[in-house]
Amino acid sequence: MRRWTRFWDRREPPTALALARLLVGAVLLVDFAQIIGYGLVDVIFAAPPAGLAVGKPLVAHWWGAAAGGRTFAVAFAALALFTAGAFTRLAGLTFALASGQLSMLCPDADRGIDALLRVVVAVLALSGSHARWSLDALVRRALGRPFPALVPAWPRYLLYLQVVWLYFSAAHTKADPSWGPLGGFSALGYVLSDPHYARFAPGWVSSVYPLTQLGTAATIVFEWGAPLLLLFHWWHVTPERPGRLRRWSNRFRLRFVYIATGAAFHLAIAATLRLGIFPFGVLALYPLLFHPDELRAAARRLRLARDPTPVAASDPAWGRDSSSSA
Amino acid sequence: MRAVLIAGVIAVALVEGCPLPGKEQARRLGVERLVTGASATRDAVLTPFRPVFRALDFSQRWSLFPVADKRHYRMVIEARPGPETPWQVLYRVHGPERAAFADVLEYRRIRGIWNPGAKGPRGAYKAFCSWIARVVFEADPRLREARVKMERVRVLPGGAGVEPTGEEAFAEVRRR
Structure with missing residues (x-):
């Protein structure tokens, strides 16, 4: 119990949480901008006969016919503030609740990625994601009361578990035989040929059909193997402990192989399927799979690759080292 | 306290996201009574937390192309x-x-x-x-x-x- 408590009490720089806040916010803002750009606010969120909002959540009882437009405006404003890191906690929680109401107004227009990012924003709102790269942080510094350099790590750990569960849960629901050997691993071939989702007119898949079969098998392995990421991570941060599997996992960098595979899958489906913000929304969570020190080291390597001039050991933009390396 | 709360959040999420076979599948597998019992237990455990799931309108049962038909x-x-x-x-x-x-x-x-x-x-x-x-x-x-x-x-x-x-x-x- 003490170990459990110590684990969830860890602190670290807010880098990963802040980056996730910016990326998730940006993805959602693009989606909301699309709704506005297509003139769909009064279509999706207005009740029939004018619109498609067949649900009757709380806001419909409060605001009647104006519920859709007002709730959308509240959600959009809250999202913009959350992304900019202004009144972040209130803005994030407001967005999560307003988005939930929008979902209930028109359930069919609310997809899995919207529900996922709603939960993510709620958790980020309760985290120290606004302690860096935010208006809140700017104001606090100007007032002489900057945020602490280290923030609680538990929100990142919780969202890390959320990503793992997302994939593992998706594996459970893939009951169709086409996802397995009995169906010839034909699932991806069928999905890529679905006129409603395929980015390109069906037919091109035949030229890469064996690859789609490999991709189908790899998807199943990837999703069922999601909990292994936790094990790979544990082995990565405890290399001094004994164990052949630990050594083997660290030698072949299985943790990074798994994460890179996930990123590749999402980029591939973004290129070949019209899934909207789904692949980008999930990729926006990937910084949470890394400790802030790892992100800082990666940024430093990128900078050195672009400009080999020696840089200061500690870069204030990415924060100082934390005591934990998980 | 925080660690206990987080443990509770994880447990509730796992219970809510736990995949149970549908009625038809349970009947085919001969586990209808077991699934009915598990489902009732899950509903009872989740009852105090339903307002949170309702407010955010989400579930921990995720699916991405579960059915890939020709x-x-x-x-x-x-x-x-x-x-x-x-x-x-x-x-x-x-x-x-x-x-x-x-x-x-x-x-x-x-x-x-x-x-x-x-x-x-x-x-x-x-x-x-x-x-x-x-x-x-x-x-x-x-x-x-x-x-x-x-x-x-x-x-x-x-x-x-x-x-x-x-x-x-x-x-x-x-x-x-």
């Missing part, structure tokens, strides 16, 4: 000036007919409304048909009837394309 639907939108004239195709997914409102139709949230699910058309499908008919009528005052329907297509072996099966479903006609 048979798909392909939406077609048609219109005509009157019942005595033939239907004119205004929009067909991946077809040469691409109406001005194609981008809007293919936007993921709108597609989520008209794309049939495993159990058929979704709740707002009829409202969508009424709305798109209004869009069609506003774009061309000559048109007096609009029809939305789903053609059934089948994926050819090896992903060599799709072919119509001749079946159609979920046709909805609207008149000006």
